[in-house]
Amino acid sequence: MRRRGFLAGALAAPATTALLPGCAPGRRRATGGKVRLRFQSLAWQKESVDATKRLVREWNAAHPDIAVEYVQGSWDSVHDQLLTSFEAGEAPDIIHDAADDLADFAYGGYLADLDGLLTRRLRDDIPEPSWATVSFGGRRYGVPFLQEPRVLIAHRALLEKARVRVPTVQRPWSWEEFEDAAKELTRGGTHGVAWPLKEPVSATLNLSLSTGGRVFHRGADGKVTIRFDAADQRVPRTIRDQVVRDRTASRTTLGMGGSDTLPGFFGGKYAMVPLGFSYRQQIVQQAPKGFDWTVLPSPAGPGGDRRQGVSPQTLSIAADSPYREEAARFIDFLLRPPHMVRLALGDWMLPTGSRALRDPALHTRGHGWATGTALAEALRPAPALSVRGYPEWKDKVATPALQEYYSGAIGMDSLRERLVGDGNLVLARYQR
Structure with missing residues (x-):
């Protein structure tokens, strides 16, 4: 139910030796006034949807000049839907996906390089094995935030x-x-x-x-x-x-x-x-x-x-978004340790963040939480991610x-x- 179909070979253009800076045509540009970000979420379980929407509302209440619009996506069709929106220049600013779906989009130039956009707190909180799931050509094209053994x-x-x-x-x-x-x-x-x-x-x-x-x-x-x-x-x-x-x-x-x-x-x-x-x-x-x-x-x-x-769930930014810095600020907010815990509990998964993973709520014996959390240190990038x-x-x-x-x-x-x-x-x- 979490996974989605792929458009086989859709991005099978000859491979390049370096990732492109962004090549989707004709995307809307910022026009001044209030910034509006579109965040496409693939949360589907009620607890997960509720947790994500609550965090969006909390952001909007605290940031009146940067409004985030929640857009519901589907795991079943996300690859084809994103491909179409990238080519039309209408991709969401903030993209929820999975690490095993990012390589072709990254090599195709559709995702922003996040290295200069992420806070040090977020970079340091997520262990290197998790970052390796979203890194292509030495650059990061997503933030891994939920995973499951x-x-x-x-x-x-x-x-x-x-x-x-x-x-x-x-x-x-x-x-x-x-x-x-x-x-x-x-x-x-x-x-x-x-x-x-x-x-x-x-x-x-x-x-x-x-x-x-x-x-x-x-x-x-x-x-x-x-x-x-x-x-x-x-x-x-x-x-x-x-x-x-x-x-x-x-x-x-x-x-x-x-x-x-x-x-x-x-x-x-x-x-x-x-x-x-x-x-x-x-x-x-x-x-x-x-x-x-x-x-x-x-x-x-x-x-x-x-x-x-593992192939973690990820958050990326469209390469042609006119609001990359604002989108990165929202991702940083969404993935603060207490917020990451709320998202993990809502999706019954494990957070990638080290501080979130230490939260007592994820170490209870009920429903096997402690067993799953103890397995986190053994999780590695899935063999096919890049x-x-x-x-x-x-x-x-x-x-x-x-x-x-x-x-x-x-x-x-x-x-x-x-x-x-x-x-x-x-x-x-x-x-x-």
């Missing part, structure tokens, strides 16, 4: 009945222990795990960081090529084995989104579901009265490696190939051939 949502009673060791952040399951636990939990019509993999690419790549997977490799010439080595294959093999060989994972959930698995989870069809941290809100809202669930960390790689990739052509590779190559692999229709050799062979042909068109 992938976790295991588990049925507590089934865990206790199977007498499996319950993992903690300090002592997570290895991928081997996770496979063993799924076997112990598969009994009496219950599958140990449900993998909702309607969109399998990000889950596969991001979880594979724990086993040393990279997939995308940048050479000395700056060009990216795809490899799919043993470290990249570890997590996909686990998922396929659970579905096809061990039958500890439900085959029917492979084509589902995360929300689609919740009724079966509540009904005891699956003991565990790997989901984004924010799905906890839907569980709280939809679970039957008395349903007992818990949040567990995702499995770790060799040596207890808990790294996983890769031009990734959206097309994902949609045209990786998604169908992984879906076929996980269902058992093709083997690892065929999967590797398609991801690498077909994938490098796609990326080459963006890197000429």
Whole structure:
């Protein structure tokens, strides 16, 4: 529900060696008088929308000469909508998006370089791994402000009945222990795990960081090529084995989104579901009265490696906005530590800011907040964030190939051939 479709190849013009300063035509210019900023928000849950709108009202009350207009956008259509508005010179001044959607817009010159606009407070408060998700060519084109780890949502009673060791952040399951636990939990019509993999690419790549997977490799010439080595294959093999060989994972959930698995989870069809941290809100809202669930960390790689990739939500400024400085002031206001906490609580996600992340409200045991917050230090930029052509590779190559692999229709050799062979042909068109 948070993700959005891409217009595959829409910005596949020949790559340039440097980012352009802004090339969208004909945008409106400032005319004097009161400054009016358009802020397109992609908040969609009621708590998140309410929190964002309240902060906009607070800004407007304190800054009568710089009015911010709240514009509602949608994750489902944001890429295409932004592309159209950029080309027409009518993009919002302040743009809410996700880090994995920024690369083509940044390289196309549609987003402002923020380095000279952001306050030192904001730059210092957000850790470097988060800044790396929005940096292209040595410049920052967004402010990462919300993120979520992938976790295991588990049925507590089934865990206790199977007498499996319950993992903690300090002592997570290895991928081997996770496979063993799924076997112990598969009994009496219950599958140990449900993998909702309607969109399998990000889950596969991001979880594979724990086993040393990279997939995308940048050479000395700056060009990216795809490899799919043993470290990249570890997590996909686990998922396929659970579905096809061990039958500890439900085959029917492979084509589902995360929300689609919740009724079966509540009904005891699956003991565990790997989901984004924010799905906890839907569980709280939809679970039957008395349903007992818990949040567990995702499995770790060799040596207890808990790294996983993330693509944070971001705030950017249109390159041709006549009010860049005013827009940056609003972003700084919106992302003050107490405000970032309010946005995180509203979206059931984690703030990127170090001060906000220390807020006691995010460290309570209820609803797994403390578990998720403890995972924040292991979050890293998703492998594909700076890769031009990734959206097309994902949609045209990786998604169908992984879906076929996980269902058992093709083997690892065929999967590797398609991801690498077909994938490098796609990326080459963006890197000429």
